Amino acid sequence: MAATNETRRKVFLGLLGSAAGMALGGGAGARAMVDQATRVFRLDGGGVTYAFGINAGGQVQSLYWGAALAASDSLPAAVPVEANSSNEMAPGLTPYEFAGFGGGLTTEPALKVRFPDGVRDLDLRYAGHQDKGDSLVLQLQDAKRAVRVALTYAMDEATGILARSAVVENRTGNWIQVDQMAAACLNLPYSDDYRLYFLSGRWAGEFMLQTRAITPGAFVLESRKGVTSHQINPWIAVSRAATGEESGPVWFGALGWSGNWRINVEMDAMGGVHATAGYNPFDFSYRLKQGESLASPVFHAGFSNEGFGGASRVFHRYQREKVLPHAPRPRLRPVLYNSWEATFFDVNEAGQVALAEKAASIGVERFVVDDGWFGARDSDKAGLGDWVVNLKKFPSGLGPLIKRVNGLGMQFGLWVEPEMVNPDSDLYRAHPDWVINFPGRQRSEARNQLVLNLARKDVCEHLLKVLDALLSSHNIEYLKWDHNRAWSEPGWPEVAPDDQQRLYVAYVDNLYKLLAGLRRRHPKLEIESCASGGGRVDLGIMKLTEQVWTSDNTDPYDRLVIQDGYSHAYAPAAMMAWVTDSPNFVNKRVTSLEYRFLSAMQGGLGIGANLNHRQDEDFAKARRLVEAYKQVRATIQLGNLYRLVSPGNGSPRSATLSVSHDRKQAVLFAFLHSSMLRSAQKTIQLRGLDASAVYSLRPIAGSAAAGTVAKASGAYWMGHGLKVALEGDFQAAAFVLEAVS
Numbered sequence: 001m002a003a004t005n006e007t008r009r010k011v012f013l014g015l016l017g018s019a020a021g022m023a024l025g026g027g028a029g030a031r032a033m034v035d036q037a038t039r040v041f042r043l044d045g046g047g048v049t050y051a052f053g054i055n056a057g058g059q060v061q062s063l064y065w066g067a068a069l070a071a072s073d074s075l076p077a078a079v080p081v082e083a084n085s086s087n088e089m090a091p092g093l094t095p096y097e098f099a100g101f102g103g104g105l106t107t108e109p110a111l112k113v114r115f116p117d118g119v120r121d122l123d124l125r126y127a128g129h130q131d132k133g134d135s136l137v138l139q140l141q142d143a144k145r146a147v148r149v150a151l152t153y154a155m156d157e158a159t160g161i162l163a164r165s166a167v168v169e170n171r172t173g174n175w176i177q178v179d180q181m182a183a184a185c186l187n188l189p190y191s192d193d194y195r196l197y198f199l200s201g202r203w204a205g206e207f208m209l210q211t212r213a214i215t216p217g218a219f220v221l222e223s224r225k226g227v228t229s230h231q232i233n234p235w236i237a238v239s240r241a242a243t244g245e246e247s248g249p250v251w252f253g254a255l256g257w258s259g260n261w262r263i264n265v266e267m268d269a270m271g272g273v274h275a276t277a278g279y280n281p282f283d284f285s286y287r288l289k290q291g292e293s294l295a296s297p298v299f300h301a302g303f304s305n306e307g308f309g310g311a312s313r314v315f316h317r318y319q320r321e322k323v324l325p326h327a328p329r330p331r332l333r334p335v336l337y338n339s340w341e342a343t344f345f346d347v348n349e350a351g352q353v354a355l356a357e358k359a360a361s362i363g364v365e366r367f368v369v370d371d372g373w374f375g376a377r378d379s380d381k382a383g384l385g386d387w388v389v390n391l392k393k394f395p396s397g398l399g400p401l402i403k404r405v406n407g408l409g410m411q412f413g414l415w416v417e418p419e420m421v422n423p424d425s426d427l428y429r430a431h432p433d434w435v436i437n438f439p440g441r442q443r444s445e446a447r448n449q450l451v452l453n454l455a456r457k458d459v460c461e462h463l464l465k466v467l468d469a470l471l472s473s474h475n476i477e478y479l480k481w482d483h484n485r486a487w488s489e490p491g492w493p494e495v496a497p498d499d500q501q502r503l504y505v506a507y508v509d510n511l512y513k514l515l516a517g518l519r520r521r522h523p524k525l526e527i528e529s530c531a532s533g534g535g536r537v538d539l540g541i542m543k544l545t546e547q548v549w550t551s552d553n554t555d556p557y558d559r560l561v562i563q564d565g566y567s568h569a570y571a572p573a574a575m576m577a578w579v580t581d582s583p584n585f586v587n588k589r590v591t592s593l594e595y596r597f598l599s600a601m602q603g604g605l606g607i608g609a610n611l612n613h614r615q616d617e618d619f620a621k622a623r624r625l626v627e628a629y630k631q632v633r634a635t636i637q638l639g640n641l642y643r644l645v646s647p648g649n650g651s652p653r654s655a656t657l658s659v660s661h662d663r664k665q666a667v668l669f670a671f672l673h674s675s676m677l678r679s680a681q682k683t684i685q686l687r688g689l690d691a692s693a694v695y696s697l698r699p700i701a702g703s704a705a706a707g708t709v710a711k712a713s714g715a716y717w718m719g720h721g722l723k724v725a726l727e728g729d730f731q732a733a734a735f736v737l738e739a740v741s
């Protein structure tokens, strides 16, 4: 029955329990509706509306994604797209929700399969849907063969973030080979001035914000390194040309996957913009026997009309409330001490006890022993894989050190790199077949190590056993979980050739299972995801790790740029930084202790300096700054972040403001990196305060605000602002504003 607009609207509004339409769960309380007359599905939450429809051919087409529409708005039914010419056929122009490779598809497929008879054609059509309470599941099936796809849509009511994923199931009676599989296709409303933002980098230079216009053709963001990678992070944002930090539309999303991934952003022949995110099809192949299925990772997609600031604030909230361990109330990050830059591999009981005593005296809450405590580990050449305490360095094991650390009122934490092995190790000598390799070919080493094949059950069981034993026999409350090399020769010779490329998925699935298994057995345990710095920061690993190490670059200025990029995608609640020695070990830059502290205070604070080299006055200053940080860390880690002035593009200054949810406390960090142009005298206008509340201003560190009042309304601080008197290079100040009325 063809419904008129008027009857459709009535059906849509009166759909609860009506024969023509129904309300669906749609995810965590977000509203999901289907208008059965028009076959339009609509999800509403967090000021966002997302809609798609089934066209007359049974194909699922995107209809809308953006700012919330009125509840009374009916979206017109999906109409099959017309070809532009015999060269631009309809499938290459259709905004599919999940494009199967087949017909005349020339844009990026979400799913591409091969059948035993050589057919590589898929025609996915709507086959039904289910309300799962917290999500909407859409069933698709190939027009001819029993290849079934279930698309899951879970929209978060508070933020409007849509978690999308897919499962492909083989019911054909024979095997099929999956050559490509994404979580979702996302289609943007038509516009010709889109800009793409993404994060690129390298070791010691992660999370550099990049931008380019979206023009005809495809732009590929990916990792082929086996791990999320420093080079590109699986996050994108798309804005209109006029979008700014606090205004204008931003569509954004991140893939929760810690292995090879790809996000393809393209403009089709008629200007339609699509993003497809999922497993990297490069060297990908996953054979499904009859009855088997393959699940994609989850792509978390959001929209904000309040610029990049609004987009990141809503994404941070989602990560705190839905992603991080202990969500919706992620735990505050304790102040930690890590010995890496102080001692490198030269760890021993006496040295660590001495550092622990000094760390405790400045207010550190968690003491972490980094690399070098195990096996024959005196350098990066040996010992990886042998997770037994080195008795030359710790003659009575770790027990006495842990006891001393706990006695000083601190938690004890330990570095591990379970996925790796040095060829010079007992583990490798016993199990040379446990590494990823192609038989008879070179095994390329990087940092003198090889990658253990976690896709193998025995490798996983072994790691669970040794790590569980380590955690069961010691009071270890935190693991820093490292991964220090990109993969090479990704072979899995023990399984049939057609199954070997399952490695890419099976490895990461087992890594997640291993982490989850350890967390289940040791509920007190917290974990940091580290991969030579920020090589494994993504929403997949962040479900299982309280914190991430953003970079090995601990220079405070470089770190501010890295942290600014990171903050576009990920929450300060999980971000760690350390105060280390000056000159910095990466770039030899000399900076003051205060500048280093204020740079490291933007998320979870750590100290990584050699405390044996510190003077008494440094300890006094450090103690005062750690104490000041503890007073405001809840606002910094869990509040709303405003990037007032970004340090990117060589800006001589930068500033951030973190505002607590009740807007009663705000923390301002201001940095002057270079005195060029005397920009120090510029006024900083704050954001996000309650305009009618009165706030007092108190310096935490650095020079006091120049010529400013000590108390004023939120309207004043946001409209008039304050001048921060900074002079010279690499100067910093921090203030707390507290509502007094």
Ligand code: DGJ
Pocket (backbone or CB within 6 Å): 340, 370, 371, 415, 482, 484, 530, 531, 532, 533, 549, 551, 552
């Ligand atoms: C790389 C990490 O990012 C460093 O912090 C340190 O833990 C080293 N590995 C240890 O080998």
